[in-house]
Amino acid sequence: MNHRSIRRQIWRKSINSVMLALCGAAALAVVAPLLLILGYVVREGLPAITPQFFTALPTPVGVPGGGVVNALAGSLMTVGLGLVMAAPVGILAGIYAAMHPDNPFGVLIRFGTDVISGVPSIVMGIFAYTLVVLPQRHFSALSGGVVLAFIMLPTLTRTTEEMIRLVPSSLRDGSLALGAPEWKTTIDVLLPAALNGLVTGIMLAVARAAGEAAPMMFTAFGNPFINLDFTQPVETLPHMIFTYAISPYGDWHGKAWATALVLITLILLLNVAARLLVWWRGRRLGLVR
Amino acid sequence: MIRKTFETELKQAKDEMLVLGSMVEKAIIDSVTALKSRDLTASAKVLAGDTEINKKRFAIESQLMILIATQQPMAHDLRLLASILEIISELERMGDYAKGIANINIRMGEAPLLKPLIDVPRMAQKGADMLHRALTAFVNEDIELARKIPVEDDEVDALYNQVYRELMTIVIGDPKTIERANWLLWTAHNLERFADRVTNICERTVFVATGALTEINDTDSEFWKQK
Amino acid sequence: MQPSMGLRTPPVRSDAESVPSATKMQIENLSIFYRDFRAVSNVSLSIGAQRITAIIGPSGCGKSTLLRALNRMNDLVPGSHAEGQIILDGQPLYARNVDVVDVRRRIGMVFQRPNPFPKSIYDNVAYGPRLYGVRSKSNLDELVEKSLRQAALWDEVRDKLHQSGLSLSGGQQQRLCIARALAVEPEVILMDEPASALDPISTLRIEELMHDLVKDYTIIIVTHNMQQAARVSDFTAMMMIDEHRAGRVIEYNATRIIFTNPTDRRTEDYVTGRFG
Numbered sequence: 152m153n154h155r156s157i158r159r160q161i162w163r164k165s166i167n168s169v170m171l172a173l174c175g176a177a178a179l180a181v182v183a184p185l186l187l188i189l190g191y192v193v194r195e196g197l198p199a200i201t202p203q204f205f206t207a208l209p210t211p212v213g214v215p216g217g218g219v220v221n222a223l224a225g226s227l228m229t230v231g232l233g234l235v236m237a238a239p240v241g242i243l244a245g246i247y248a249a250m251h252p253d254n255p256f257g258v259l260i261r262f263g264t265d266v267i268s269g270v271p272s273i274v275m276g277i278f279a280y281t282l283v284v285l286p287q288r289h290f291s292a293l294s295g296g297v298v299l300a301f302i303m304l305p306t307l308t309r310t311t312e313e314m315i316r317l318v319p320s321s322l323r324d325g326s327l328a329l330g331a332p333e334w335k336t337t338i339d340v341l342l343p344a345a346l347n348g349l350v351t352g353i354m355l356a357v358a359r360a361a362g363e364a365a366p367m368m369f370t371a372f373g374n375p376f377i378n379l380d381f382t383q384p385v386e387t388l389p390h391m392i393f394t395y396a397i398s399p400y401g402d403w404h405g406k407a408w409a410t411a412l413v414l415i416t417l418i419l420l421l422n423v424a425a426r427l428l429v430w431w432r433g434r435r436l437g438l439v440r
Numbered sequence: 441m442i443r444k445t446f447e448t449e450l451k452q453a454k455d456e457m458l459v460l461g462s463m464v465e466k467a468i469i470d471s472v473t474a475l476k477s478r479d480l481t482a483s484a485k486v487l488a489g490d491t492e493i494n495k496k497r498f499a500i501e502s503q504l505m506i507l508i509a510t511q512q513p514m515a516h517d518l519r520l521l522a523s524i525l526e527i528i529s530e531l532e533r534m535g536d537y538a539k540g541i542a543n544i545n546i547r548m549g550e551a552p553l554l555k556p557l558i559d560v561p562r563m564a565q566k567g568a569d570m571l572h573r574a575l576t577a578f579v580n581e582d583i584e585l586a587r588k589i590p591v592e593d594d595e596v597d598a599l600y601n602q603v604y605r606e607l608m609t610i611v612i613g614d615p616k617t618i619e620r621a622n623w624l625l626w627t628a629h630n631l632e633r634f635a636d637r638v639t640n641i642c643e644r645t646v647f648v649a650t651g652a653l654t655e656i657n658d659t660d661s662e663f664w665k666q667k
Numbered sequence: 668m669q670p671s672m673g674l675r676t677p678p679v680r681s682d683a684e685s686v687p688s689a690t691k692m693q694i695e696n697l698s699i700f701y702r703d704f705r706a707v708s709n710v711s712l713s714i715g716a717q718r719i720t721a722i723i724g725p726s727g728c729g730k731s732t733l734l735r736a737l738n739r740m741n742d743l744v745p746g747s748h749a750e751g752q753i754i755l756d757g758q759p760l761y762a763r764n765v766d767v768v769d770v771r772r773r774i775g776m777v778f779q780r781p782n783p784f785p786k787s788i789y790d791n792v793a794y795g796p797r798l799y800g801v802r803s804k805s806n807l808d809e810l811v812e813k814s815l816r817q818a819a820l821w822d823e824v825r826d827k828l829h830q831s832g833l834s835l836s837g838g839q840q841q842r843l844c845i846a847r848a849l850a851v852e853p854e855v856i857l858m859d860e861p862a863s864a865l866d867p868i869s870t871l872r873i874e875e876l877m878h879d880l881v882k883d884y885t886i887i888i889v890t891h892n893m894q895q896a897a898r899v900s901d902f903t904a905m906m907m908i909d910e911h912r913a914g915r916v917i918e919y920n921a922t923r924i925i926f927t928n929p930t931d932r933r934t935e936d937y938v939t940g941r942f943g
Contacts, residue, residue, distance in 0.1 A: 253745070321782035325844065328740060328778075329795045329851060330771040339794070344785045443940050512894055514926050514938040651928030 189415070196412030199405045204413070209375060209391075212400050219410050221377045225292065225385030226414075229371055230361050232296025232381065237303040238353065245311025246337055260308065268305035275301050276366030284370060290384040295371030302363060303356035310352025314345040347429050354425050358418045364389035388414045446511050450520065453507065454579050456500045457524050457531075461575040463493050464531050465568040467538035468634060472564040475545045475627065476557045486542035493535040497528045519651065523644040527578065530637045534571070537630040544623045554610060554620045563599045563631040566592070570638045578645045586645035589638060590656045596635035603628040688715035691885040692737070692855060697751035698913075699729075699736050701744065706732050708913035709751070712904055714855075719877060719886045721896035721922065724906035725937065729914020730889040733906070734857050737887065738774035739767050755855070772799065775848035779860040781840035783832030783847070788815075788824050791832040791843055795851035810850055818846035819876050838869025845876065849884075856880065858888040862895065874899050893938055897926045905934045 203218055210217030244260050251257040275298050283294035318341050326336040342349070364387075367373070372384040373394065388410060395407035467489050474482035504521055507513070513521055570589055577585040607621045639656060647653045692714040699707040707729040714720050722730045735741045736749055739760065753760040760770055772795075783791050792811045793801075801807055811828070815821040820842040824835070832843055841861060848856060858877075862870035877886055877899055890896050896903055903926075904919040918931045929935050936942040 319782070321778055321780055322784060324740065324743075324776075324778060325782040325784065325847075326794070327743060328738065328771055328776040329798060329847070330768040331794075331798050332768065335798070340784050442942065446940075514893070514897070514940075515929055515935050517939050518927060 196408035199409035222386040222388045222391040226388045228292045229295035233299030236300040241307025242311045245308045248312045249315035264305040264308045273365040276369040280369040290372030292381045292385040298366040299360040306356040314348030318344045364393045464535045471538040471541035483542035483545040490539040497532040519648045537634045559599045567635040574638045574641045581649045586642040600632040691716035693754040695752045702746040705913040718901040720902045721900035722889045722904045728906045734889045774855040775853035776857045787829045789828040814846040814850040818842045855885045
């Protein structure tokens with residue numbers, strides 16, 4: 152090897168190292184905030200976590216102990232209701248948009264979801280307030296569910312559409328060639344094939360909805376007690392974080408961190424559960440893992 | 441050009457076949473010349489040459505087998521390669537006729553020729569000439585020429601008839617000459633068969649060009665009817 | 668190393684032409700359009716029953732388009748329409764009161780890339796019969812076994828019918844797709860380059876399978892592999908694009924003639940590899 156090619160090699164290697172370093176730095180810059188947030192939440196919130204945190208009702212200021220069981224129940228109710236309302240509509244709309252991309256309705260669906268997802272959630276909250284709270288004359292878990300449904304809808308629709316699109320057309324062809332009608336093909340072949348992606352979409356939607364505090368102020372409103380009646384106000388985790396956080400009390404600040412930790416952990420567990428479900432399904436069908 | 445390598449190899453196969461053809465032409469002429477001049481050394485050379493002819497024939501055959509296996513020839517290419525295989529087989533047998541004549545010369549040893557050879561060399565010349573033109577026609581896919589050559593076989597047959605009559609006359613006159621007459625008759629027979637095989641080569645030319653495999657000029661049956 | 672899979676090259680079916688075959692499918696002046704563009708132009712072919720007919724030609728000459736028109740899969744392409752007619756056992760396929768589902772039941776299709784559903788092997792094969800109302804487990808079991816046997820796959824999967832179709836190898840997946848198509852008991856099987864995505868041994872297996880299937884079914888295969896068309900088919904149609912970029916059948920004859928002495932110069936050039 153001669154003099155010049157050795158120099159070129161060194162030059163190449165150093166450029167390589169510089170680029171790698173830059174990439175590493177960028178990755179760090181992206182991950183750092185996430186790690187910082189998680190670190191903070193864990194550090195600040197963990198001290199206040201006790202077993203009764205999950206089972207007890209909130210206590211007044213100054214009284215030690217207390218928990219967030221009402222917010223847990225309330226979040227479950229509102230998010231659950233929102234999912235029940237949004238999932239059928241969103242998934243069906245997503246299927247339609249995927250099957251008929253050039254159809255005016257298909258275009259409308261896509262355009263509509265883009266618009267909705269751009270609406271600030273607080274505006275959604277006001278909308279639900281006008282739609283549900285005013286006629287009912289009181290706050291309720293129902294209105295909370297409604298607003299979360301609106302918030303979840305674009306994500307569900309979009310992800311469903313994308314995932315169905317990703318299913319290879321050969322699968323669709325195979326079913327149609329056997330004489331299956333379009334609708335049966337969609338239900339029996341396309342949806343199962345897109346299932347993993349759909350689950351991801353649902354998880355994303357749920358994660359977003361579970362963390363919305365602003366709209367809850369106008370709809371679910373809050374409740375110091377557990378309430379399982381949908382027509383009555385309920386407390387939700389993000390709203391509780393807000394309440395604790397803006398208060399002037401130190402121990403409530405601690406509780407805010409703790410509630411945040413609970414919320415984040417809950418969403419994490421939900422994700423893990425969904426992944427496990429998908430994996431187990433794959434294993435059951437004998438797919439090599 | 442697509443299949444440039446294949447085209448080159450096809451041309452090579454044809455060239456090799458032509459080389460084999462010229463070896464056979466030379467062999468038949470040399471064998472008769474050696475007989476005419478009672479040159480036993482020359483006949484020995486013809487025998488050695490036949491070994492070369494056989495070797496070459498098998499070499500060409502191996503090459504063609506490889507070509508067929510690796511190039512998947514179809515239609516015209518397939519007919520061409522199949523025909524070359526057939527032709528080199530014919531050429532090898534035609535070479536054997538020359539070998540037979542060389543053997544006759546050697547076995548005759550010191551015995552003198554029964555009569556001076558005039559028609560026999562003419563048969564050899566004609567046969568070699570027909571072969572040369574038939575192979576040229578094959579390589580050029582000249583159907584016209586290929587159809588005309590087999591007719592000339594009649595000339596060779598006529599010469600054979602003549603030789604036959606002459607030798608019969610001699611034998612009837614002097615029965616002790618039968619052995620030597622036999623040798624000469626056998627030589628003429630070889631040359632007559634030599635010319636017959638040229639017809640097969642001409643049939644192959646038509647086959648490659650048109651895909652039709654038919655007998656051309658089936659006058660041999662006519663010939664035997666006359667006797 | 669020699670392959671010892673008990674495979675032999677499929678025997679030449681010399682009786683294919685000497686025993687005349689009834690016409691299973693008559694294609695009459697078929698043209699296929701994508702909006703205004705004529706993709707296939709005026710094709711007329713007589714497809715023999717219980718014979719294998721191959722469609723060959725250079726890329727983009729409309730072979731697959733033609734094939735897909737035979738079971739009306741082209742209907743699924745927006746803006747596609749056909750002129751002319753296809754007659755199956757005396758019944759026209761492009762007519763007002765024709766049930767497309769029935770057409771696709773009678774004319775099955777196997778695609779270039781194996782496309783098993785993300786379901787178990789059993790459910791893959793049972794998908795078709797279930798569509799047509801077969802519910803009883805014993806009937807389904809029987810159908811599934813019969814189809815898998817016909818596709819020469821039964822012995823390999825009999826113990827793992829519940830496993831996903833996707834857990835099989837490429838060649839097995841394609842045979843699964845064939846079994847799936849056979850399960851609805853079609854009369855004609857269309858194959859769109861069925862072995863082009865497979866390794867050579869799997870390809871030979873599929874070809875062997877075709878020779879077995881043709882005793883009961885009529886098979887039409889599109890292939891860009893000429894040697895495969897030569898090995899496998901009884902009749903071959905040669906397609907080519909004309910000056911308006913529409914595909915036409917330029918020659919249609921017994922396979923042995925197409926590959927030893929074709930009439931059209933363009934066919935000769937194509938099969939000898941001088942073009943296309």
